[in-house]
Amino acid sequence: MTLPLICPRPPPTFGKEGGETPDSLAHLVHILSYREESCRSAxxxxxxxxxxxxxxxxxxxxxxxxxxxxxxxPDVAGFWGHGKIQEEAPAAPRLTEQLAKLVSSGQGSRQGPRGLRHHSCSVVGPFAVLFGGETLTRARDTICNDLYVYDTRRAPSLWFHFPCADRTLKRVGHRTCLCNDQLYLVGGFGEDGRTASPQVCTLDLFL
Structure with a gap:
């Protein structure tokens, strides 16, 4: 019986910090890459x-x-004309209607999220809904619980800012997810920026 020839991978070589050097990674299969587009953003x-x-x-x-x-x-990173993208967006008729009423209620200010990072962003119909995050515009109390709605129904698109009084909803590094006409808030760190939140919340709009 002839045994198959097994060619073991040579042991990796390590750099000063204990990691593999670029030469030792040459055996890895090249499975993906990102191709740079011609446009640039800030x-x-x-x-x-x-x-x-x-x-x-x-x-x-x-x-x-x-x-x-x-x-x-926002920066426009890409544009596609009518019919170029066949999108199957999640149906959220109730929440879309509520957001339309909210931005028309006069309760919010026409202010965008300047200096905001590590927030959440979900698309609900023609609206982008941003929540929480960390602001770079102040030195203290940087974790936010503000709701921003970007309305694309007309040109030019408009920002609406709605502050939240509940400090327990301050979040950074969290996620929102649209499911069954509800916007869920999960994960992230709380007001101190260090304590992970176990809460799962849904967005309620009081109109």
Whole structure:
């Protein structure tokens, strides 16, 4: 019986810090890469991205970048004309209607999230909903519980800011998820920026 020849991988070589050197990683299979696009955005860190419809009778789609820099305005990282993207967005008719009433109620200010990072961002119909995060605009009390709504139904798109009085909802590094017409808030760190939150919350709008 002939045994198959087994060629073991040579042992890795280690650098000064104990990690593998680039030469020792040459055996790894090249399975993915990111290809740089021709467009550029402002330098951002801790930002979010959302694919949103463009206003008009023949809406297209735009990929917007929110937060992570001093500016409150999003960058357009990509644009696709009418019919170029076939999107199956989660149905949220009740929450979409509530957000439309909220931005029309006059309760919010026309203020965008300047200097905000590590927030959450979810798309609900024509709205981008940002919550929480860490602000770079003040030295103390930097963890936020503010709600920002970006309304793309008309051009130009508008920001609406709604502060929250409940300090227990201050979050950073968390996530929101749209499911069954509810916006869920999970994870992240609380007001001190160090204690992980075990809470699972849903967004309630009192109109």
């Amino acid at each position: 330098s951002r860190s801790g930002h979010s991205a959302a694919l949103l419809p463009t206003p008009g009778p023949r809406p297209g789609h735009q990929l917007l970048l929110f937060g992570g820099c001093d500016s409150a305005e």
